[in-house]
Amino acid sequence: MPSTPHEVVIDMFSERPQLVAPLLSALGCELPEYEAVERRSERAAVVAPTEYYADAVLAFRRRRETVLAVVLEVQLRRDPDKLWSWPVYTASLRARMRCPVLLLIICPDASTASWAAQPLDFGYGNPPTTLTPLVLAPSAVPVVTDPRVAIELPELAVLSAVAHPRHPDHIEIWRAVAAGLRDLGADPALRYHDFILTMLPRAVRPAWEAFMSTGLRDYNFTSDFARRYIAEGEAKGEAQSVLTVLDARGIDVPDEVRDTITSCEDLELLQKWLRRALEVSRADELLD
DSSP: OHHHHHHHHHHHHHHGGGGGHHHHHHTTTTOOOSSSEEOOEEOOOOOSSOOOEOOOOEEEETTTEEEEEEEEEEESSOOOHHHHHHHHHHHHHHHHHHOOEEEEOOOHHHHHHHHSSSSSSSOTTTTEEEOOEEEEGGGGGGOOOOOHHHHOOOOHHHHHHOOOOTOOTTHHHHHHHHHHTSSEEEEEEHHHHHHHHHHTTTHHHHHHHHHHGGGGGSSSSHHHHHHHHHHHHHHHHHHHHHHHHHTTTTOOOOOOHHHHHHHHOHHHHHOOOOOOOOOOSSGGGGOO
């Protein structure tokens, strides 16, 4: 079953197919003149016992003509089977759409990217036929620090934050992400926040969390995401205060009580518990 990060990246391109254009440009591809980028069926129809499905297929359109098709695969780790199936996707799409086809592999780490970039030797032809994927390693992802770019392509800003966690301008990258999330609905914004948190190195995650808890206040946000995230940050702070007071008083907190406190998002109730934490003799008395 595909992992959640895998699905999030696929959803990015499914919901905003034009995201593929700046990534191909970053890899040095000279794109044909086009008017739109559209999503197409991922199914590779071949006469075989097994059906093959690419993660995404994107088509560059000019008027009624498809001028370029892209097979897009998100590869989080090495998978030897893909070295056999990737040519199937490419050949099938070329036959179906009758246009040039690119195979683009997106990898979250340099090691997987190096593995995915190896030429695929078909073992025949003179010279021998090979297929060499285009591979987007983290170092090739554009660094997005301009909020205007992030607002136009929020997903590009999200990929930039994941690819460059220790960049000297990482705070500016995060500010651009925040600007890009501002006008998204709560569901995609929270999904992208959690995706970044999951993909960042463990040592960087607290800084990202702290930025999102306080940095959002630098913007005049009106989105459901901003209000919800700030409220969640305040609730987490109050919950931690309740537990700190109980700990300072030497009161043992059973797991079920701790879970109730940390999962509570009602600020008024948490503030009530904080006041009671100064008086109770047992942790469970807070909840009475």
